[in-house]
Amino acid sequence: METLTEQALEARVATSNAxxxxxxxxxxxxxxxxFGIPGTHNLEFYRHLAPLGIHPxxxxxxxxxxxxxxxxxxxxxxxxxxxxxxxxxxxxxxxxAGTAFCESRPLLILSPGPALGEEFADRGALxxxxxxxxxxxxxxxxxxxxxxxAEAVEAVHDAFALFRGTRPRPVHVEVPxxxxxxxxxxxxxxxxxxxxxxxxxxDDDDVRAAVRVLASATxxxxxxxxxxxxxxxxVRRLAELLGAPVxxxxxxxxxxxxSHPLSLGSDIRLPGAQxxxxxxxxxxxxxxxxxxxxMWGGAVVPSGTVVRVDxxxxxxxxxxxxxxxxxxHSAAVVPQLVGALEATGAHAEGGAxxxxxTRVRLTAEARAMAPGLATLAGELAAVLPADxxxxxxxxxxxxxxxxxxxxxxxxxxxxxxxxxxxxxYGLPAAIGAKVAAPGRPVVCVAxxxxxxxxxxxxxxxxxxxxxxxxxxxxxGGYAEIRQNEADRGIxxxxxxxxxxxxxxxxxxxxxxxxxVGSAAEVGPAVVRALDAGxxxxxxxxxxxx
Numbered sequence: 001m002e003t004l005t006e007q008a009l010e011a012r013v014a015t016s017n018a019x020x021x022x023x024x025x026x027x028x029x030x031x032x033x034x035f036g037i038p039g040t041h042n043l044e045f046y047r048h049l050a051p052l053g054i055h056p057x058x059x060x061x062x063x064x065x066x067x068x069x070x071x072x073x074x075x076x077x078x079x080x081x082x083x084x085x086x087x088x089x090x091x092x093x094x095x096x097a098g099t100a101f102c103e104s105r106p107l108l109i110l111s112p113g114p115a116l117g118e119e120f121a122d123r124g125a126l127x128x129x130x131x132x133x134x135x136x137x138x139x140x141x142x143x144x145x146x147x148x149x150a151e152a153v154e155a156v157h158d159a160f161a162l163f164r165g166t167r168p169r170p171v172h173v174e175v176p177x178x179x180x181x182x183x184x185x186x187x188x189x190x191x192x193x194x195x196x197x198x199x200x201x202x203d204d205d206d207v208r209a210a211v212r213v214l215a216s217a218t219x220x221x222x223x224x225x226x227x228x229x230x231x232x233x234x235v236r237r238l239a240e241l242l243g244a245p246v247x248x249x250x251x252x253x254x255x256x257x258x259s260h261p262l263s264l265g266s267d268i269r270l271p272g273a274q275x276x277x278x279x280x281x282x283x284x285x286x287x288x289x290x291x292x293x294x295m296w297g298g299a300v301v302p303s304g305t306v307v308r309v310d311x312x313x314x315x316x317x318x319x320x321x322x323x324x325x326x327x328x329h330s331a332a333v334v335p336q337l338v339g340a341l342e343a344t345g346a347h348a349e350g351g352a353x354x355x356x357x358t359r360v361r362l363t364a365e366a367r368a369m370a371p372g373l374a375t376l377a378g379e380l381a382a383v384l385p386a387d388x389x390x391x392x393x394x395x396x397x398x399x400x401x402x403x404x405x406x407x408x409x410x411x412x413x414x415x416x417x418x419x420x421x422x423x424x425y426g427l428p429a430a431i432g433a434k435v436a437a438p439g440r441p442v443v444c445v446a447x448x449x450x451x452x453x454x455x456x457x458x459x460x461x462x463x464x465x466x467x468x469x470x471x472x473x474x475x476g477g478y479a480e481i482r483q484n485e486a487d488r489g490i491x492x493x494x495x496x497x498x499x500x501x502x503x504x505x506x507x508x509x510x511x512x513x514x515x516v517g518s519a520a521e522v523g524p525a526v527v528r529a530l531d532a533g534x535x536x537x538x539x540x541x542x543x544x545x
Contacts (some may be wrong), residue, residue, distance in 0.1 A: 067468050245351060373473075
């Protein structure tokens with residue numbers, strides 16, 4: 001059998017192909033950056049990036065590409081897009097897809113697949129996988145294998161309809177190789193971005209019922225999740241009208257600026273915050289499933305009336321059953337509530353005093369959990385610019401330190417995955433955020449164990465010429481699991497990890513690294529790192545705190 005030369009194969013491939021159709025459609029929706037790794041089978045996606053003005057960010061692992069896409073998406077308001085190759089490339093990205101599903105974030109994964117009729121022929125083809133779309137479908141909202149270029153474009157439109165019209169979650173589109181490379185002369189109108197739907201409002205009768213309850217409340221509390229962020233400044237206005245302290249989940253952090261007198265920060269995990277929510281005569285939950293992972297073994301058990309705002313009806317009884325149900329998009333429902341409350345002349349007093357007293361108790365409660373980590377986070381907060389984006393990881397420094405003690409006034413300025421709680425998220429998420437927001441300082445603060453999960457992405461940061469500061473909070477391994485073992489009477493096993501020379505490692509990747517020798521050196525070292533630019537790593541042994 002004759003083997004095609006590379007030149008002959010190149011000549012055979014149509015340049016006006018499904019790859020061009022898909023990438024043109026994405027560009028029409030405003031996507032100017034993609035994340036991924038070029039591979040043998042996905043090159044007809046990559047061929048068209050430069051002509052379309054789409055910037056490729058090549059990660060060093062597809063999992064990192066997915067997390068970087070998430071960090072980028074949180075800054076732009078657009079879905080992150082990842083291009084993988086077939087088989088292992090797609091499967092490598094599924095941890096990031098699982099994260100996006102669990103945290104309700106928009107992610108589109110594009111991959112090539114076997115040619116039509118060649119599905120799992122079991123002949124040992126390159127990257128052969130039994131059922132790659134089935135594997136993805138088990139993790140994402142939907143996974144679709146298309147059969148024509150027009151179907152591929154329609155799948156992209158469907159993805160954007162999902163992202164913009166309901167709960168955002170990841171999707172996967174597989175384009176068979178013969179479709180990807182085949183001629184596809186599609187009309188421009190088919191590739192054009194479709195208008196975004198208007199945010200769905202709640203039923204007017206339900207709004208009136210909610211306003212009657214809220215207007216009569218004497219000790220209301222707002223619990224705001226990630227689904228509240230599209231409401232923008234409306235959550236703050238609603239809190240002021242009600243005189244309601246606001247507790248957020250970590251995904252809802254800064255739904256109300258954390259410098260605001262009514263803000264209690266993103267500390268729903270603390271028993272004091274849970275008691276406050278439980279004791280409210282009216283608890284207004286906006287865009288949150290009140291997930292078990294953020295309760296840390298506690299619970300919100302309301303003694304008063306529960307009003308819930310959620311885009312999905314099925315969420316209304318999740319963990320905390322609703323008495324008054326406002327099904328709709330927070331971007332529409334919160335203005336409905338604000339307008340109706342303003343029409344009643346509602347303006348409550350005393351909320352700020354209640355919030356101030358509670359804030360003192362919560363801060364003390366959080367500090368008592370891990371005084372050293374609280375101190376380190378406070379040192380960082382003292383020197384970080386007000387507009388800094390902070391990326392965290394599944395590390396003790398994140399959930400005992402930075403999540404509480406580095407306040408944020410802008411949503412999506414704290415990058416984390418509180419429910420999926422994956423290791424290796426922080427560094428690539430910080431990279432994606434910096435690509436999207438080059439004018440804002442970006443700092444990744446992660447434990448040594450978490451950082452090592454994604455250490456190869458230091459090369460990505462250098463290659464992209466990013467100004468990025470990484471703070472490695474070194475506790476010698478998996479300290480949380482070490483404590484879990486001790487709590488069960490298990491001797492430390494598999495948790496005390498060899499530590500590299502972190503400063504030298506950053507330098508080897510093309511950045512610069514320093515190791516601090518005392519707690520007092522942390523703040524000045526971070527300031528110098530921010531001023532210096534480029535990739536900067538500050539190694540902080542937690543034994544200093």
